[in-house]
Amino acid sequence: MRRILIFLLSALLVFSMTACVHAETAKVMTSFYPMYIFALNVFGGIDAIEIDCMTAPETGCLHDYQLLVGDMMKLSDAAALIVCGAGMENYLPDVQEQFPELAVIDCSQGIDLLTEEDEDGDGELNAHTWLDARNAVKIVETIAEYGCQLFPEFADQICANALAYTERLNALDEHLREELAPVQGKAIVTFHDAFPYFANAYGLEIAAVISEEHEETLSPAQLSQVIETVRQAGNPPLFTEPQYSAVAAYAVSAETGAPIYTLDPLVSGAYEKDAYETGMQQNAEALLEAFK
Ligand SMILES: [Zn+2]
Secondary structure, eight states: OOOOOOHHHHHHHHHHHHHHHOOOEEEEEEESHHHHHHHHSTTTTTTEEEEEEEOGGGGGGTOOOOOOHHHHHHHHSSSEEEEEOTTSSSHHHHHHHHHHSSEEEEETTTTTOOOEEEESSSSEEEOOGSSSSHHHHHHHHHHHHHHHHHHHGGGHHHHHHHHHHHHHHHHHHHHHHHHHHHHOOOOOESSTTTTTHHHHHHOEEEEEEEEEESSOOOOOOHHHHHHHHHHHHOOEEEOOTSSSSOOOHHHHHHHHOEEEEEEEOOOOOOOOOOOHHHHHHHHHHHHHHHOO
């Protein structure tokens, strides 16, 4: 009787351990919203892989983002962290020191990165790569390539997902090019330095950037400098961003008469697979409206 009981108990133990292994899902963290949307498409339909976003949607761009204790907790049981790279996640060295085993997927690889001069005249990488749909294709391919290495058992599904999504992204890119052909060479003023890749890809010229550093308020000297640049550029439309205060843009508009529209750097939004495509399309429509 006792033997049978021991057998039953150990069988139960083995069974529950197996059940545990099967029930376990691997967690893939993404640093912020655009990477989350791309990962959602690459790993879609794979129940064993859970995609999570490290920052809340209202965080926006990660410039100067400080890691919170909660972020470290989320990373502690993650299989991988997907980052934009090119300096967007400047906390990365801390993460790698804390979790040397964590696979970090850097989505800036293979992308022709743009540099801009900072206040001291040093070249600094611009990290807003995803706003060119062809770069989005490269990002998705990077996620898929590393995803297949990390989860070979799901490689077929990952490849199929990535292929379907990149086809949609290529179609989006072609569509945007056609749609934006009438505004080729037009000057715009943007709120922060998020749009050089977009402007390069779709033929716009950024005449000025209102706030380089995401400051909500500009000093009077900074403000008059922006106003002067906008005047010299012939008062092109100003584009605010949904994630940031538009106070400075309204001040510039009041002085110059330049009209105000919205461009979305797509650093927040709906947690939907097609959110990137919808957002890019809305940006194109805002530009066409501004130059109607
Ligand atoms: Zn930014």
